[in-house]
Amino acid sequence: MRLGVLIPTRGVVMQSAERPAVEECWTMARLADRAGYDAVWVGDSIVAKPRLEPLTTLAYLAGITTRVRLGTAVLLPALRHPVVLAHQIANVDQISRGRVVLGLGVGWSLPSAEREWAACGADHKRRVRRLEDHVEIWRMLWSGKPVTHRRGDVELSDHTIGPLPWNAAGPPVLITAANRGEMLPAQFDRFGRLGDGIITTYVHAEECRLVRERAEEALARHGRAGTRFELCVYTTVRMENDPGTAERVTTEFLATYYGGGVHSRGTMGLGPADVVIAALERYAAAGVSDLCIRFVGDDQLAQLERFTAEVLPALRQTGRPGSSRPHLPAEGRGGVAAGGAGRRARWSVEPQRPDVRRRALPGACGGGPARGVARLSPGLGAQASGRQRRRGGGRALRPRSRAAPRRRSATGRDRRELERRPAGAARRAQARRPRARRHSDRHARRLGRRRPRRRIGRVRHRPLSRRGSAGAFPLRGRPA
Incomplete structure (x- = not known):
């Protein structure tokens, strides 16, 4: 009962x-x-x-x-x-x-x-x-x-x-x-x-x-x-x-x-x-x-x-009321246990437990009776690739290959220049041309190889200019 x-x-x-x-x-x-x-x-x-x-x-x-x-x-x-x-x-x-x-x-x-x-x-x-x-x-x-x-x-x-x-x-x-x-x-x-x-x-x-x-x-x-x-x-x-x-x-x-x-x-x-x-x-x-x-x-x-x-x-x-067995539907219309209609369910997320990934056992396909599932601890794929990347709640993210470089975003004017940058020989020629340094270089996150940091000592400031922001830039000097 x-x-x-x-x-x-x-x-x-x-x-x-x-x-x-x-x-x-x-x-x-x-x-x-x-x-x-x-x-x-x-x-x-x-x-x-x-x-x-x-x-x-x-x-x-x-x-x-x-x-x-x-x-x-x-x-x-x-x-x-x-x-x-x-x-x-x-x-x-x-x-x-x-x-x-x-x-x-x-x-x-x-x-x-x-x-x-x-x-x-x-x-x-x-x-x-x-x-x-x-x-x-x-x-x-x-x-x-x-x-x-x-x-x-x-x-x-x-x-x-x-x-x-x-x-x-x-x-x-x-x-x-x-x-x-x-x-x-x-x-x-x-x-x-x-x-x-x-x-x-x-x-x-x-x-x-x-x-x-x-x-x-x-x-x-x-x-x-x-x-x-x-x-x-x-x-x-x-x-x-x-x-x-x-x-x-x-x-x-x-x-x-x-x-x-x-x-x-x-x-x-x-x-x-x-x-x-x-x-x-x-x-x-x-x-x-x-x-x-x-x-x-x-x-x-x-x-x-x-x-x-x-x-x-x-x-x-007494073995009567109060059974602690969870309620499982006898049939599924293509979901966690049954998979989609006509295709095998390989990976799925438990509806009420998004932090638990489950893999369907052989034979768990749409239209048939519900089969058992094997639970995999969160982050199994991340462990296989040697990483433990997780988002809030413990759910593992898709593992990232070690060979794939981390992309860094560029903001503002740098991003627009990267989108317009030519390819091939023109790109290499452009890379050889010197470009004037801008103040935004100090804050932008750039793609590719990062320049080594310069040792910066105590920063001396000039008073602000009335005609623009040029006078507001700090001067980098030698260590005092």
Whole structure:
């Protein structure tokens, strides 16, 4: 079972909409990436539960993390245009090298949700149909083929988008089902037709077995029997020495978070470390493949640090959640592991580590499965040529041959004369003609052989001339 952390994009806006403490979000993401968590997740809402916009936030997280999956828990696609959203998702997936996971939902049936749909110009009653249309249009556009499609406000005529997602199949799509233990047949049917997995919340660990059984039946009805799928549970954790205090803080936080109308339900980790560990292990035993952990309270960074110190080591010892293996896409669309299409990738730079050069092993060519890579320490080419030239950050520059002379730049009038200098006999004749020395000779960096320096003693100066700068030049004399 993989373990992920919900980044508090809603919590920081609850504290201050004018100056949200976004650094707390970035610190939590970096900590999760370093500590060995498998994913970071962000939620979505525009006016009902204001928060940081999910896709732009994931794009930033892609730049400050190297291995965690980047998920939405959950994205509300019906609030946006499907073509624009397909382009945004593919772009973030390319930036992150295939780490995007899409948890999709239709939204709650609450008055606040209805007002949110109206504010965005969408029909709340058609949100299910719009979600299904989005997924179908995304996958058509992500195929890379020209798309002709007309339905509702979408009119495509031999259109394509770029970039395409990192993996040929696009990011995994997790469909919401069985929220609060409601086993609605329509939700499982939607998953059977469109989904790569299920994401759910407010469920007991024992109910997850039934969710998996219903999902397998839906896959069989749609000709996908035996297909492996992800089952992700969005759950809540509050670590306190006193379980009563943990329950009280959780109730108060959720009332503010949702604005009322949502009750606490399902298996949650509320209390000291042993209580939290027992709750998460019940999910693992029920067949859950992924957990999205939401910490509650105003001290979520401190909660993550405590969870990492007290809970994560115990889960690793059992070999269940908290796998520290980095996420590697199964297929590449021509990149670090796969190389370009139709050509072998010889040298490449790791996307998140520009100071590490990597050489692909034999067989790592475009279109095939990702192969291992051999890491080479920075500056290997420079070592082979006997030099250690580096630029900032430790990355080695291309080695320079010993036989090649160092070019020196000339400035001002000298550079223009060098560009106009003739070749052959005329050049040699010009070189024999003496040239008056100029003051700029003292400062210009010249090409070719450098004249030996003259010993200069104490410099005596003449007073400045009123008619020009000639009197301002210092006189070189013998040593005093």
